[in-house]
Amino acid sequence: MCIDITGHCNAQCHWCPNPIERKMDLPRGFMEPAFFENVLDRLEAIKAISPEKTYIALFNWGEPALHKKFPEFTKILTNRNYNWTFSTNASVLPALDGCNFSRLHYVIFSMPGFSQESYERIHGFDFKKVMNNIDEYRKEIKRHSSLTEIRISYHVYQFNLDELPEAQQWAKQNGFFFNPHFAQLGVFDWGIDFLKGTLSPDILAKASEELFLFYVKPLAATCPENYECPQFSILTLDEFGNVLTCCGVPRSHPQYKLGSVFEMSLDDIESKRKQQEVCIDCLKTGAAYCGHNVQFFKQAFPKEKSITTIVKKLRKSRFVKNIFS
């Protein structure tokens, strides 16, 4: 269950729909904690969630730490016995001393590299400040719960390959779970266009300079015939209580939402979701399968276990593979 408590994000990642959609006149806001309680009440009433079987991801395409009332959400989830998680770019800190992390299952720090240069290129943040913030989070989270896993979601771009070993070392020293994966064409239509061979030449040229794409079409080709998109068993809501088609269809898309959670039963949601036309191309091209199966170790060199060796091999092969993919 994903609930975006805000649709705002302060990063500049150009492979993400959020910065592109900021230029459009789309509704975007901050959810009130009292409204969050109503949303949880409603989801429980329609038997979509329960503390026994659900854990709640407090994010989708927004940055939850931008919400001034973030600590209140952590307390609501704790009081209602929900295990939960959130992902953050760690550019800003919420009032950590007001948070309750005792039921925090894991936290994800998403990183576009391990240097100021990489941060300038994607997020647009001060790398040192981010590192300090992650350390502040670590101290406060561990104070509440020694079992909470801290995950580093390292987005692998062509330009940050050489920073991987150092990032891995830092994660190991801090006891973080290090999870590198290839950065993706995160704008929904671009991913589908790439697989169809219709992506605009400008975007393709930039993608060929920054991303690794050599594995995408072979991966899509391995999509099982009756593949069921995992999103069909996950609910995603935005900050207004809209039930979304899924976490991937962006705000500007005509089929972004299914309707208000307050006006739909669980059956309504499930049947409407399975009729969304947007899913047809997404499943047919293999985009849904790729989106849920992007990794680094497995796709770069399946038999290789050492990051340093993979970096060396990718360095040698990446240009050739990208030009001809």
Ligand code: SF4
């Ligand atoms: S990828 Fe994440 S951090 Fe970057 S702009 Fe999008 S939502 Fe923000």
Ligand code: SF4
């Ligand atoms: S098939 Fe694609 S659009 Fe449909 S729910 Fe899955 S990821 Fe979303």
